[in-house]
Amino acid sequence: xxxxxxxxxxxxxxxxxxxxxxxxxxxxxxxxxxxxxxxxxxxxxxxxxxxxxxxxxxxxxxxxxxxxxxxxxxxxxxxxxxxxxxxxxxxxxxxxxxxxxxxxxxxxxxxxxxxxxxxxxxxxxxxxxxxxxxxxxxxxxxxxxxxxxxxxxxxxxxxxxxxxxxxxxxxxxxxxxxxxxxxxxxxxxxxxxxxxxxxxxxxxxxxxxxxxxxxxxxxxxxxxxxxxxxxxxxxxxxxxxxxxxxxxxxxxxxxxxxxxxxxxxxxxxxxxxxxxxxxxxxxxxxxxxxxxxxxxxxxxxxxxxxxxxxxxxxxxxxxxxxxxxxxxxxxxxxxxxxxxxxxxxxxxxxxxxxxxxxxxxxxxxxxxxxxxxxxxxxxxxxxxxxxxxxxxxxxxxxxxxxxxxxxxxxxxxxxxxxx
Amino acid sequence: xxxxxxxxxxxxxxxxxxxxxxxxxxxxxxxxxxxxxxxxxxxxxxxxxxxxxxxxxxxxxxxxxxxxxxxxxxxxxxxxxxxxxx
Numbered sequence: 463x464x465x466x467x468x469x470x471x472x473x474x475x476x477x478x479x480x481x482x483x484x485x486x487x488x489x490x491x492x493x494x495x496x497x498x499x500x501x502x503x504x505x506x507x508x509x510x511x512x513x514x515x516x517x518x519x520x521x522x523x524x525x526x527x528x529x530x531x532x533x534x535x536x537x538x539x540x541x542x543x544x545x546x547x548x549x550x551x552x553x554x555x556x557x558x559x560x561x562x563x564x565x566x567x568x569x570x571x572x573x574x575x576x577x578x579x580x581x582x583x584x585x586x587x588x589x590x591x592x593x594x595x596x597x598x599x600x601x602x603x604x605x606x607x608x609x610x611x612x613x614x615x616x617x618x619x620x621x622x623x624x625x626x627x628x629x630x631x632x633x634x635x636x637x638x639x640x641x642x643x644x645x646x647x648x649x650x651x652x653x654x655x656x657x658x659x660x661x662x663x664x665x666x667x668x669x670x671x672x673x674x675x676x677x678x679x680x681x682x683x684x685x686x687x688x689x690x691x692x693x694x695x696x697x698x699x700x701x702x703x704x705x706x707x708x709x710x711x712x713x714x715x716x717x718x719x720x721x722x723x724x725x726x727x728x729x730x731x732x733x734x735x736x737x738x739x740x741x742x743x744x745x746x747x748x749x750x751x752x753x754x755x756x757x758x759x760x761x762x763x764x765x766x767x768x769x770x771x772x773x774x775x776x777x778x779x780x781x782x783x784x785x786x787x788x789x790x791x792x793x794x795x796x797x798x799x800x801x802x803x804x805x806x807x808x809x810x811x812x813x814x815x816x817x818x819x820x821x822x823x824x825x826x827x828x829x830x831x832x833x834x835x836x837x838x839x840x841x842x843x844x845x846x847x848x849x850x851x852x853x854x855x856x857x858x859x860x861x862x863x864x865x866x867x868x869x870x871x872x873x874x875x876x877x878x879x880x881x
Numbered sequence: 882x883x884x885x886x887x888x889x890x891x892x893x894x895x896x897x898x899x900x901x902x903x904x905x906x907x908x909x910x911x912x913x914x915x916x917x918x919x920x921x922x923x924x925x926x927x928x929x930x931x932x933x934x935x936x937x938x939x940x941x942x943x944x945x946x947x948x949x950x951x952x953x954x955x956x957x958x959x960x961x962x963x964x965x966x967x
Contacts, residue, residue: 530900531919594928594937598921 468644469876471651471718472556472706473816474549476542478517478699478803482549486813487820489802490828493849495683496803497697500662507662512676513669515685517699517804518660532616537576537603540612542702542809543657547613551653554706555718558618565650565712567622568613569640570657570704571632572808575604577661609657609702622649627808630768631729632656633703634811634861634869638727640707641871650712655812657702664807665698671737673772674698686771686805687832688798689780689840696770699804703812722819725856725872726755732866738774739862744782748858751870759787761856762794764827765843766818768860769798770805777839779860784841794858797846801831811861815873818857822875827852887960890933891953898929908954916953923947930956936963 475482478496479489489496500516525533525541536544547570560566574580583600587593602608607625614623622643626635633656640652658664668674675695678685687693713720728751732743752759765783769776780796787793799814806813821827829846836845859871888908895901901916912918918926927947931938938947950956 531917531922534921534925594931597928598924 464647466645466647466709466711468641468707468724469710469713469720470705470722470724470819471708471713471720472550472552472554473721473819474546474553474704475701475813475816476519476523476546477701477806477813478519480519480521481523481545483816486816490799490817493829493831494802495831496699497682497685499679499682504662504665508666511662511666511669513665513674513695513697514679515675515682515697516660516665517697517806519700528616532612534597534599535602535615536612537579537608538659539572539576539657540603540608542659542700543570543572543609543704544612544616546655546657546702546704547616547653550704550706551617554708555716556651556706560651561617561619564620566619567624567640567643567649567652568610568619569624569626569636569643569652569654570610570613571607571625571627571636572609572657573627573629573632573664575606575608577659577664579603581661581663613653617653622652628867629863629865630770630805630807630810631861631863631867631869632808632811634859634871635729635867637705637707637724637812637815637871638729638869641724641727644707644709651706651708653704653706655702655704656808658700658806658808660698660700668696668698673737675771684832686800688767688769688771688800688830689776689836689845690833691835691837693771693773693776693837696772696800697804699806701803701806701809701813703809703816705812705815720876720878722822723874723876725874726751726757727869727871728754729867729869732868735866737864739778739866739868741778741782741785743868744779744862745786747868747870748782748786751872755872757856757872759790759792762858763852763854764821764857765794765796766814766857766859767796767798768862769830770800775862776837779862780840780843784843793844795827795846795850795852796843797828797830799828801833811859811869811871815859815871818859818873822854822857822873825851825853827854882964884957884961887957891956891960894926894929894933898925906953908952908957910953911951912953913951923950930960934960934963
């Protein structure tokens with residue numbers, strides 16, 4: 463069986479830094495924080511919630527440019543998804559003809575459907591005990607696969623549709639499953655990624671599980687602090703990251719510019735605990751990934767960690783990274799990008815993959831914001847605390863989610879000469 | 882409320898709920914083919930009409946009548962028939 467090489471021909475992003483991939487690049491390259499105190503809106507909504515900080519998108523999405531008949535079925539999560547996908551598709555130069563052919567599909571996901579819409583739906587039903595004020599599009603805003611379904615309708619896409627909604631691993635899995643669909647020749651290309659909207663109830667979930675930061679409510683730019691000894695939990699953000707993946711053959715045939723390559727993907731279950739991923743599970747996943755991809759760990763220049771800033775998750779992940787590479791005499795650079803924009807949950811892997819591509823393009827690695835003193839409990843890794851000039855060809859990208867859902871991607875700089 | 886007043890209110894529903902320019906709405910307008918509504922929009926149309934005219938639609942009884950609505954005039958006729966409850 464002929465296996466296709468899978469390349470990236472388009473990216474799109476909306477993040478707490480703003481709309482478009484350029485604003486995402488700019489925010490990270492200026493090492494800014496997008497975390498703010500959410501003020502009275504959150505205080506009034508849930509007075510006993512400790513965490514008061516978040517990473518919201520503060521600019522107008524101008525969603526009215528989406529035709530009303532499509533927009534009515536979109537909550538904020540899907541609007542973010544569609545707008546980021548639009549940017550990626552434009553960059554890739556895909557046409558209506560591609561989407562109608564059945565050869566191009568979508569793999570897109572989020573933790574849940576639109577949280578604002580879920581909240582409103584439940585509130586109206588409970589308050590009014592009537593269907594009279596529920597609009598027809600409400601269900602399509604709150605259904606779990608809302609992002610993939612809305613992207614498909616927006617582009618009249620007739621190919622494969624997948625929506626692996628797996629919380630913080632959502633977009634990692636979406637990219638991975640899209641990669642597999644192309645690698646095995648089932649599709650020529652896929653729009654893939656993930657989205658998440660920020661709502662007080664999302665942060666409340668982390669707060670309840672004692673996984674949300676609350677000691678920095680008055681100094682929001684100092685949290686989250688992945689791998690730092692003074693970290694106290696994660697901070698939820700919102701956004702959407704979209705990529706267009708294609709077989710190398712299709713991309714070259716279309717004359718599309720290639721921005722990088724997906725070289726490997728593994729997804730595996732922890733199967734023991736809802737919130738804890740153990741170091742040995744991550745190690746097993748990494749071993750499987752490198753074996754299946756036929757890549758030597760020595761080739762890894764940089765590890766883009768999941769690193770959310772929680773007390774336990776950071777320890778398990780960092781120890782797994784240390785052990786995996788140390789036993790081979792290696793210590794690649796490691797950073798997490800969540801110190802800048804918080805944890806954008808379903809969008810996080812996709813946004814971080816987009817930044818990894820940028821790092822490869824620039825040959826500059828981005829440090830973990832707010833990491834000042836690496837925690838001794840975290841593995842002895844080569845943590846980036848400053849920007850680092852580094853020729854970067856191969857990156858490992860981790861994503862771990864509640865429910866014991868894990869995914870790891872391998873990304874490589876595309877070399878036109880080796881095609 | 883006379884027919885013209887009802888028409889003005891119906892137009893308001895189409896403008897506000899479905900973002901249709903007022904100039905495109907006539908009594909003869911076909912709501913699906915010309916004004917671009919789809920079958921799901923008719924659910925929202927009913928909700929909006931209930932609110933605008935302050936009446937309650939009996940979903941079981943009125944359902945078959947509502948599904949026959951094709952033009953703005955059909956809506957006006959339906960609302961006229963509900964006048965007693967308005």
